[in-house]
Amino acid sequence: MGVRPHDLLRLRTPAALEAVDAPDWVARSLAAAPWVVVRRAGFVRGRIAVGVRGNSRAERFAAVVAEAAVAERLSPEDLRDRPPPRAHPAFAALAQLGPVLDAAGLPGGPAGAAGYELATGRPALTAASDLDLVLRFDGVPDMAALAAVSAAAARAPLRVDLVVETPAGAVALDELLGDSPQVLLRTPQGPRLASHAELWVTATC
Amino acid sequence: MERFELRFSGNAPLAGRAHVGVVASGDLEVLMEPSNETVVSVRTSVDGFEKVWRATLARFFARHPVAARIEINDSGATPGVVSLRLAQALERTKA
Structure with missing residues (x-):
């Protein structure tokens, strides 16, 4: 599996x-x-x-x-178009961002509390919750499309935590789009600093 | 949400300032700039971990005794992530 x-x-x-x-x-x-x-x-x-x-x-x-x-x-992708079990700003934000992802041809979906709640129907989001959104890529994505998603997320009714999954691990979208030569990469072996080029090299276990 | 200020002894001058990290769950922002005393202001979303912060920062300053003013805006990062961000910030002050 x-x-x-x-x-x-x-x-x-x-x-x-x-x-x-x-x-x-x-x-x-x-x-x-x-x-x-x-x-x-x-x-x-x-x-x-x-x-x-x-x-x-x-x-x-x-x-x-x-x-x-x-x-x-x-998967987060499976959960994206599920009807929300109740009203919450996270689901409103997801409804706003879904078409942005579609327009940009980006694969992704909700994780964290919102994803759990969509999968199980059991309340997990609180008044303090963010929307965790995961975008997954096998190769280098279109950075302009990602910048459009980041801009749309900034207009959402709550904070959106955008995580980009690469073959090597996970990186925060805002950091991927930023000017730092090194980014924090979360890998199965733990977090480390990595160059942008390293993000797209398949992890070896 | 909790705020506190921690002081350490450091005298190695810093070449410049740096801003690294992001506001994202499990991550933190670090602002590091030259100063004549070493003071760290921590603002964290997770309460009750001042001891862990003190230990993590003490390890960093034991290795790099810099004179720096540091501001940390934390969203629940682990000590491992905090150490990486501090090292990254110090590296960027040399850029």
Whole structure:
């Protein structure tokens, strides 16, 4: 299964989560919605590295699951055109930015709390939430198109956190568009500073 | 949201100023400029981590005892990301 960071996975059973010393809220969260998010670490000893989301920012728990335990996978792209379960500025912003992405021919979709809520129907966005938007590319994207997305995001009704996924890892859109010769690249091995050229070299594990 | 100011001893002069990083979840902005004393103003979205900030910054100044005025605008970065941004800012002051 080609899972990628930000993908949401529905587990066949909450018991499939392989974790040591999980706090009580983890079982409660999975009982309410048996969904986990793929972490950047990718695969750990043949298991998918995942995170469980709780009710607050402090409630995040890292674990692993076997591929066979996954009943369904939804990527940010899969979630983009889903009808929102309720009114929230994040969904309004997503509705505004969707056509901008389409017009620019850019693949992407929601992650974080908005993505989780669209996948599970379970409330995750709060009054303080941003919209996390992921744009994924295999090769160097059209920077003018990305600049148009950044400008549109600046007009959204809440802060939009735009992340660009490259073959080497993830970088913040604003930094990619900026003039710094080095950018912060988040890789499966952890964050590091990288040149712009390094972003488009496939990561080796 | 929390703000605090931390002081360190540093006397190596800084060649110039630098602004690195972005306002994005898990990231931070760092503004670094020459000064005659080393003062770091931290503004962070995550409360209760002043001790961790002090330790992370102390490691940086132990390696690079610069006299600098630093402003940090943090959106929940890990200490690893903070260290990378500080190193990046210092590098840019030499550019």
